[in-house]
Amino acid sequence: MGVAHSFQSQSTIRPVVWNSCPSWTTAQLSGLFFLLLGTNPTLAAEKPAFAVEAIEADGVKLPLGGETTGPLKLRSNTRSLDITFAPVRSASAVPLRFRYQLDGFDLGWRDPIGVMRFAVRFNDAADNTISGEEFDAYGESPGWTGVPETARFKERQETLEVPQGATRLQAWLSSAGPQQTMGVYALDGLEVMIMSSSPTLEERSVGMIPPTGSLMDKSAGTPTGWARHGTSLGIAQIRPQAGRPPLIIMRDDRPDAFGGWLTRGSKDLPLAGASKILLKWREAYSIGWGGGARVSYPYLPAGEYRLRIQTLSVEGLPLGNESVMRLLVVPPFYQTRGFWICLAGLVSAALGLLVRQFTRRRLQRRLDVLESERAVERERGRIARDLHDNLGADLTHLALLSDLAQADAGDVNKAKFHFDQIFDLAQSLTRQVDEMVWAVNPANDSLKGFVPFLSNYSQNYLLAAGLPCRLDLPDSLEDVPLSSAQRHHLFLTVKEALHNIVKHAHATEARLSVRIHQRLLTIRVEDNGRGIATV
Secondary structure, three states: OOOOEOOOOOOOOOOOOOOOOOOOOHHHHHHHHHHHHOOOOOOOOOOOOEEEEEEEEOOEEEOOOOEOOOOEEEEOOOOEEEEEEEEOOOOOOOOOEEEEEEEOOOOOOEOOOOOEEEEEEEEOOOOOEEEEEEEEEOEEOOOOOOOOOOOOOEEEEEEEEOOOOOOEEEEEEEOOOOOOEEEEEEEEEEEEEEEEOOOOOOOEEEEOOOOOEEOOOOOOOEEOOEEEEEOOHHHEEEEEEOOEEEEEEEEEOOOOOOEEEEEOHHHOEEOOOEEEEEEEEEEEEEEEEOOOEEEEEEOOOOEEEEEEEEEEOOOOOEEEEEEEEEEEEEOOHHHOHHHHHHHHHHHHHHHHHHHHHHHHHHHHHHHHHHHHHHHHHHHHHHHHHHHHHHHHHHHHHHHHHHHHHHHOOOOHHHHHHHHHHHHHHHHHHHHHHHHHHHHHOHHHOEHHHHHHHHHHHHHHHHHHOOOOEEEEOOOOOOOOEOOHHHHHHHHHHHHHHHHHHHHHHOOOOEEEEEEEEOOEEEEEEEEOOOOOOOO
């Protein structure tokens, strides 16, 4: 996989405001002066204080060599993206923290989690710890300004059961979280309310931070009953407050050390007769990370991201040294713009075909209706013509024969002759009506309805003419549909052939054959007459 990354360096100076503190050393004041002016050589380096040391995709380390403008490309099905950050400054540099943000995924800046904690311990008469409770602090408290004196403190309180055998309560603060923890934690107004199970003993509230002690006007001062502990005692500090007890501070600027405060002697709170205690305190903090760190992003959605790394002071204020690396999670083909354009085109084409097919079907249905109406009209016209041409003429003939029979009523032989003609003509009219009714009856619109009628008519017609009729029909007939017009035309054709046999062939026998092969209907009318003379 091709890998490319780019870094950008910014230089913005944020002022750090501290209240006047006469206890600061010359070195501290010099460091503050350089910080305010932005001229500290250890902070003005061109390269950022922290950078990406390695990136792994599903455990495979990606090469980071070469600075180009192209993004680092990742597959869309990457289960885990692991990023390793590392400091790039020398050991003599000013201790710094960092934070990071993956623009496009993270909602804000993120810190590798460093932890500081405020705790209480329940001790027995021999000063042995029976139990304790710890209250961790990490990240940054709301309203943090970089300076404990101006930060907004948040209120906290906890109710604890006093264990059996506990005689004294000890307060304990420590920056001994993960080794790379750096930052500032400030505690103010620590108060303990002692609640007794005996109704004769009243509740009492005790302030744990006294306003008196050694060097109370300096950051290195020590309130009465409090003591420093840890591998770096300078981490534990105070901030004087006029007319009030000082702030208890932990300022951890060494990732390789820890420190804190604890109460001893007279400030270990007696717990005689206590059943519960209510702890109240106010705290403000900014706690982060000052060394290498490894973070993971599982299943990043497809898209382009910017990995930003920003350098912070121990107090959590941005120093302006920021690096940026571009990451591109290549989407699968079904999430690309080209795929969606093609899909939209296919959908549009499919919709067009559906609309076209729907329109064609509607038009076809309309044409079928019109054709049906035309067929009905044609059938009605044919029936009207048949009635006019055949039945009309025969009925007129029948009327004439009736008049002749009436005129010759006195002559028995003539009258009988006319009555015989009338009878034959009436039979012919009956057959014609039957044919017309059969032709227009939709129940006969099939091969099964056509062949039996045709064979029955042929036999009756030829027998009436004194000719035997041989039938050659299939054993079974398929239910193949035949329209009224098709049946009518086929019947008229066979009828005309039978008429020619009777009138012209001088035959002694006729034959009707019906064959069906591969949906092809074949009708043969044959006779043994003299046929048609050939030249």
